Amino acid sequence: MNNIKRFGVSIEEELLKKFDELIEKRGYNSRSEAIRDLIRDYLVKEKWEVKREKIIGSISIIYEHDIYDLSNKLTDIQHHYHEVIISTLHVHFDEKNCLEVILVKGKVEKIKKLYDEISSLKWVKHTSISVTDII
Numbered sequence: 001m002n003n004i005k006r007f008g009v010s011i012e013e014e015l016l017k018k019f020d021e022l023i024e025k026r027g028y029n030s031r032s033e034a035i036r037d038l039i040r041d042y043l044v045k046e047k048w049e050v051k052r053e054k055i056i057g058s059i060s061i062i063y064e065h066d067i068y069d070l071s072n073k074l075t076d077i078q079h080h081y082h083e084v085i086i087s088t089l090h091v092h093f094d095e096k097n098c099l100e101v102i103l104v105k106g107k108v109e110k111i112k113k114l115y116d117e118i119s120s121l122k123w124v125k126h127t128s129i130s131v132t133d134i135i
């Protein structure tokens with residue numbers, strides 16, 4: 001790493017104690033490393049909210065495939081958003097449930113719309129999204 005700057009942080013003892021416990025649990029070697037990651041996450045979230053930047057990420061969905069034609073609805077939606085979908089992985093999780101992971105890349109605005117459409121579908125049990133910057 002080049003161009004490293006140092007800065008001081010004032011923080012309540014109790015809050016720092018909790019932070020130290022958490023970063024130890026997560027396996028960080030130092031506070032600096034943890035704070036750098038937090039700042040990066042914060043910056044990615046900001047881009048996510050600004051809605052104009054490009055991102056890369058994944059959307060995970062859990063649903064029951066035989067309920068209300070959900071499989072077909074999900075396929076329809078994905079065809080509609082083919083420009084931002086790189087690939088989709090489907091896992092037949094058990095007798096009833098399917099896990100689908102959709103890899104996405106492109107404009108935040110479009111990916112957000114895709115995510116909203118999927119997560120608002122009735123009978124989808126769980127939807128989550130993980131995004132990061134395209135560097």
Ligand code: NI
Pocket residue numbers: 065090091092093097098099
């Ligand atoms: Ni399935």
